[in-house]
Amino acid sequence: xxxxxxxxxxxxxxxxxxxxxxxxxxxxxxxxxxxxxxxxxxxxxxxxxxxxxxxxxxxxxxxxxxxxxxxxxxxxxxxxxxxxxxxxxxxxxxxxxxxxxxxxxxxxxxxxxxxxxxxxxxxxxxxxxxxxxxxxxxxxxxxxxxxxxxxxxxxxxxxxxxxxxxxxxxxxxxxxxxxxxxxxxxxxxxxxxxxxxxxxxxxxxxxxxxxxxxxxxxxxxxxxxxxxxxxxxxxxxxxxxxxxxxxxxxxxxxxxxxx
Ligand code: BEZ
Numbered sequence: 001x002x003x004x005x006x007x008x009x010x011x012x013x014x015x016x017x018x019x020x021x022x023x024x025x026x027x028x029x030x031x032x033x034x035x036x037x038x039x040x041x042x043x044x045x046x047x048x049x050x051x052x053x054x055x056x057x058x059x060x061x062x063x064x065x066x067x068x069x070x071x072x073x074x075x076x077x078x079x080x081x082x083x084x085x086x087x088x089x090x091x092x093x094x095x096x097x098x099x100x101x102x103x104x105x106x107x108x109x110x111x112x113x114x115x116x117x118x119x120x121x122x123x124x125x126x127x128x129x130x131x132x133x134x135x136x137x138x139x140x141x142x143x144x145x146x147x148x149x150x151x152x153x154x155x156x157x158x159x160x161x162x163x164x165x166x167x168x169x170x171x172x173x174x175x176x177x178x179x180x181x182x183x184x185x186x187x188x189x190x191x192x193x194x195x196x197x198x199x200x201x202x203x204x205x206x207x208x209x210x211x212x213x214x215x216x217x218x219x220x221x222x223x224x225x226x227x228x229x230x231x232x233x234x235x236x237x238x239x240x241x242x243x244x245x246x247x248x249x250x251x252x253x254x255x256x257x258x259x
Pocket of ligand 1: 040106109135136140141169207
């Protein structure tokens with residue numbers, strides 16, 4: 001039986017579904033690699049590495065990379081790329097001052113105890129090591145969240161299941177990092193409306209299956225309610241869907257060793 005780790009909102013990952021409905025996540029995440037600016041030989045932790053698409057890119061750039069993810073399916077997929085990847089929850093990082101940098105793309109918004117995650121990142125880094133990440137920022141997928149909440153309310157469901165994420169502002173995240181001794185060098189909140197390769201139903205099935213499962217045999221009807229609510233704002237006249245993504249990008253350095 002697959003090891004069960006903490007998974008926010010009981011999200012279960014399917015690598016096939018991710019590849020079909022969300023491959024753009026790693027493609028668009030490539031921009032944050034420029035902020036990392038990795039040097040050959042650096043030891044890097046890829047936190048929430050998913051199927052390893054960007055981990056592989058870091059290896060190509062000459063880094064010595066360890067990936068972790070809480071999904072056994074993603075870990076298996078990343079290992080098939082020949083990567084050094086471990087099954088581990090980002091809330092319980094098991095490293096001690098061994099990395100030059102911690103990198104993360106499109107993963108931290110699934111980890112809803114950011115204080116635990118950030119203190120683990122601080123512990124994983126060598127003194128003065130850098131933390132460079134991109135994930136969902138304040139206002140991310142706001143229309144989608146509002147539609148999920150409306151459908152939960154209309155159908156007597158659990159509105160909490162509509163929002164299993166952490167989408168902070170730059171100031172909120174900077175404060176959290178400062179509490180663990182980080183100095184933030186730059187942050188950016190980047191609106192990124194993103195054309196979906198399939199449609200909104202595919203996105204919702206990939207990322208919010210636990211929300212719809214609460215409606216039992218009416219799950220499909222609830223999904224169609226959400227899609228109908230979103231159509232006027234996120235679907236164009238040709239039937240092409242856009243997701244209202246907003247990214248928070250951050251570059252911080254951990255405390256240097258005291259003299
Ligand atoms: C994101 O990458 O921002 C995201 C993906 C799935 C659900 C929510 C947010």
